[in-house]
Amino acid sequence: MSHNSFGHLFRVTTWGESHGPAIGCVVDGCPPRLPLTEADIQPFLDRRRPGQSRFVTQRQEPDQVRILSGTFEGMTTGTPIALHIENTDQRSRDYGEIKDRFRPGHADLTYELKYGIRDYRGGGRSSARETAMRVAAGAVARKVLGAGVTLRGALVQLGADRVDRAAWDWAEVERNEFFCPDPAAAARWEERLLAARKSGSSLGAVIEVVAEGVPPGLGAPIYGKLDAELAAALMSINAVKGVEIGEGFAAASLSGEENADEMRMGPQGEVRFGSNHAGGILGGISTGQPIVARFAVKPTSSILTPRAAVDRFGQEVEVQTKGRHDPCVGIRAVPVGEAMLALVLADHLLRHRAQNPDAPDRARLPRN
């Protein structure tokens, strides 16, 4: 029930505040004898790191990860893996503005009401900085899943502007500053985001994450459903307000005939589907098709435009966020979403084989 842990067998516990000396996590339950060094984790952190483009916060930190335990001679040992990142950019600044004020859309007020105390510097525990450890842990989860599973994410909507799915190119995702799979959309978004920043405003976004090569059978009835835990995982990311699997909310507008994923047999005794409205999950259990999920990120709450707010003493004030901030936090949420997907799948892979060690790793029929 730990508030800051995630997963059941492959389990991650994160700690740390934005402006404390460090942030970190403990990855417990990892299988032994997986090759793992900092070099396996760092690229994912670099990908999430602020300060890379004009469109994410200007905080400059190397986010250099260290493995403090759980590996020996470059291999996991089965004991807990502690990951550690120093906070190097805790620049001395004046927090007078937010020390006693509750910014709209932030956790300031709720932390105050719940705990009666909060580390206001940089948002403390509620800072998006915590997601760095999700990304680090996700890199370990990818090792558990193995090379057969491909995990990718992309920004599919910025503000109200969606990508053209017909133009989808995964290679494009790595070529622009938005993780955008559609070059035309990327070009439009650049203008859009510069305008938002200039005006002190911010934009929301929708991210899609996809896992290919996932074996069937992951997930479990009734409260251990793969989609249920994936929903929690994605909704737990800062600023996320919606999650959908496969067709998602659009499924409500389809007829039963349209929504049915018809099945045929493939040449090697495998089930093939004519479509993937289900997003790779039926009855809470993976089918072997790609797992597809999307989540919506609200526009950054830190904006230059003044908003009505209150302070700790019950006084009415105006709040205006100065200084560095992302005009769209959704961009950085792409690697975070991928990491959460990896964590959920790694955990379910272990849970599945605990109960069903002889289950097939492809949707092969007949089973025996």
Next chain:
Amino acid sequence: MSHNSFGHLFRVTTWGESHGPAIGCVVDGCPPRLPLTEADIQPFLDRRRPGQSRFVTQRQEPDQVRILSGTFEGMTTGTPIALHIENTDQRSRDYGEIKDRFRPGHADLTYELKYGIRDYRGGGRSSARETAMRVAAGAVARKVLGAGVTLRGALVQLGADRVDRAAWDWAEVERNEFFCPDPAAAARWEERLLAARKSGSSLGAVIEVVAEGVPPGLGAPIYGKLDAELAAALMSINAVKGVEIGEGFAAASLSGEENADEMRMGPQGEVRFGSNHAGGILGGISTGQPIVARFAVKPTSSILTPRAAVDRFGQEVEVQTKGRHDPCVGIRAVPVGEAMLALVLADHLLRHRAQNPDAPDRARLPRN
């Protein structure tokens, strides 16, 4: 990590198959000395029960709940509450059609791949019948929350047809067969659903659930966020493909200024919000505003139109569902969604007061 349990302190474990002798659940961790008899639970079950209207499955069962433990002289004792419903309508029928076939959109295939065995009668464990126990447990959760918390749900979209929010009337919800808050929409839906049934098709839906009077402070960073666990709770309901909180996916299209819920002070030192885009949750913690969530239910997979499928032996077949079925399973999901909301809130209420026994029960400022 139990697959069939939900919650951490207020914890529900359900069991049972559609065509076994009974279904049931165990509610553990309930506070003592709450008045509780079958009469507190039965009305919620009656509300969910199939066979009430022309638009839900014709299965006729009284769904009579019995309390087998955990109460004494009409009061909870703090020990586990076992709830039990006999399955009385396990009509003898021919399952030849589905015994070996995997119906599109059903859990047939995934159970087979995962477990290598399944109780195919009525869908077995994956039957919507399991949700009766959620509703029963939810009735107990309401007792924990107390009379100060109001929990309600409504169908806000049937197929692609949405209610008019300007016409919203909670009283209307109890007056039609759709839990629809807009009488004009209810009238349209009646026609729409009759047409779908006649043509052997089915429709999806979107449900909204709202909790008013929830104290601030429920939820916790980072993986125990109230919205994250609510997302899992709602996504775990059969046929749900999407979940959103407050503004949800629409938040992606708002600017930061539009999305900000501005704050002012109320006459009794309480924070008042000018809007509720956040759906009552900031940083994973309740603000004291109404908790608002929506979830999308896909169209019923059981349809008369034949669909391509495969069987257990790897043969390609056609599947067509005969017999009773709901043309829209989303209707019955309304009381289920309310119950899941109640379960999440009751669990978090207990977790919150364990850590923060002196937290205020309203968003009062200054706190001390």
Next chain:
Amino acid sequence: MSHNSFGHLFRVTTWGESHGPAIGCVVDGCPPRLPLTEADIQPFLDRRRPGQSRFVTQRQEPDQVRILSGTFEGMTTGTPIALHIENTDQRSRDYGEIKDRFRPGHADLTYELKYGIRDYRGGGRSSARETAMRVAAGAVARKVLGAGVTLRGALVQLGADRVDRAAWDWAEVERNEFFCPDPAAAARWEERLLAARKSGSSLGAVIEVVAEGVPPGLGAPIYGKLDAELAAALMSINAVKGVEIGEGFAAASLSGEENADEMRMGPQGEVRFGSNHAGGILGGISTGQPIVARFAVKPTSSILTPRAAVDRFGQEVEVQTKGRHDPCVGIRAVPVGEAMLALVLADHLLRHRAQNPDAPDRARLPRN
């Protein structure tokens, strides 16, 4: 964190009071396709059942178990298994004596202080009757462990009188009313126990449980140690006051040389140990040697001799237990201890193979 659940992957939740309509449990996480019918469970319940001998309580109940879910055509399906026993001997009686009084050594007082309410009839939830469900669940756990694992228990001490270990004969355990492996001790105990009953007194006992054929590798550092969870499992049985593994408390009096279990290689590349002071567990992980545990049961608290006590109103009273009671509850604890051992091992078997699917099932060297 459920108070009434045990285990992590193979998980049991029990419910029910002594004088309610029924008791039951839910066994979740059981692997599929294990043959299981009531006939696999009933013999273990019969073995634990009161009313079999002169030395256990005269309560006469068939304790007939029913499987209500989780199996199909005589096989487990991987979904939760609900087990159910009707309470048939809730004889109407006068509870005036204990309704308001707190019997020394019973949970009467602590339930009252904790919950402010209690079902006093027959001890309610704290009745030893709950252990019937442990035994039932243990029978399922034995199926998970398979025929290669032998689980047995014996009474090794009654009052201060211990068995002669040189005379140990497992076959003897089934031949007397005490689960005693030493016929001479059994003869002495008969007299001893008749005398205790005649005088309205009671006796304590020590039980030893042994599991042979357990694969190495079960358990995990640091808080998932096999011996730590076994200690909790045995200590959770009513009236247990001490638990030890292998040499146990006697290890404190040995020198390091005496306590060392020396190792040699067996003919098939297996490690052989010259002794088993460790009780089959090193560093919290099974070695492949027999797992050996013992637990001490206090003398039955219900005695005829009057004892000073208090009542619910703060009045000083005398309490004397009339009616049926076991002069030694330790006897019936033998099958319960075996069941708890089975539950711990089954859970750890699943946990182990989740993380280490390629670990050897015997202590074979070199490993690869």
Next chain:
Amino acid sequence: MSHNSFGHLFRVTTWGESHGPAIGCVVDGCPPRLPLTEADIQPFLDRRRPGQSRFVTQRQEPDQVRILSGTFEGMTTGTPIALHIENTDQRSRDYGEIKDRFRPGHADLTYELKYGIRDYRGGGRSSARETAMRVAAGAVARKVLGAGVTLRGALVQLGADRVDRAAWDWAEVERNEFFCPDPAAAARWEERLLAARKSGSSLGAVIEVVAEGVPPGLGAPIYGKLDAELAAALMSINAVKGVEIGEGFAAASLSGEENADEMRMGPQGEVRFGSNHAGGILGGISTGQPIVARFAVKPTSSILTPRAAVDRFGQEVEVQTKGRHDPCVGIRAVPVGEAMLALVLADHLLRHRAQNPDAPDRARLPRN
């Protein structure tokens, strides 16, 4: 189910190996606004630290703890508290002796069989060094319990030599190198231990831990019993082979009359007990009397006398431990046992008030 986490609401996760760069833990679920700085934790670590006396290992490390998160301006914030200790004494040495050999009584063999890999340096994860983090976390738990709860421990038996309980003096515990409450025993033990060390042998021990001022009501039926979780907590300490509560194994030899803790009313409406055979726990729930537990520690496995063993390649070898080692690891187990008691109680305090916020904090009758 995390292998390296302990507790449910007040939850500790430890990580680190003996010869890695650091060890640490995360304390999650701590209530906010408790004063906490390193100065509150360090004294407990100093008390456990090796190198203080002639009788514990000569490893010289300051064990300087740092708080990396979860506090702000000297107060807990309710977010996870990360504690961190650098390993400064990882002296470069030749591990050729133990690299491939399995020392009797150590976890070498079982880690190898389970994981197929192990960090052999200083015992890796199975090193007693891990217990430093338990002690650190225990210091935080003491803050949760508050000044009203007194937690103390003492060595009550060294080898076969027990203290004289009539001579018990808590003040004496801090005056000798053995945490011994009986000065005469301390004098005998000094000789005994010097002799054991000189001969390259080792001794076992029994430790008693006592908590006074614990409110009634902590614990819960059936698997969340206070004594069951305390048994797991103590058994999880390295080298522990037995645990007992109150009268413990000796209870087996008492009659029901002797074992009954009779009750009378105290002057302020509180229950007073004539004795404490129960060790402060009835039915798994605290009575308000002192909680008393004992645990047995086996003699140190690392001894100079050569013992028969095997190596990783299946060869028979002799093992002899050279270099620094404690002749009795039981001594250092005293502060560790106290810490585990503190952790169990803090967790149960939170769990209790979650369910029973209005329960009395003393054994007061009548309750209302």
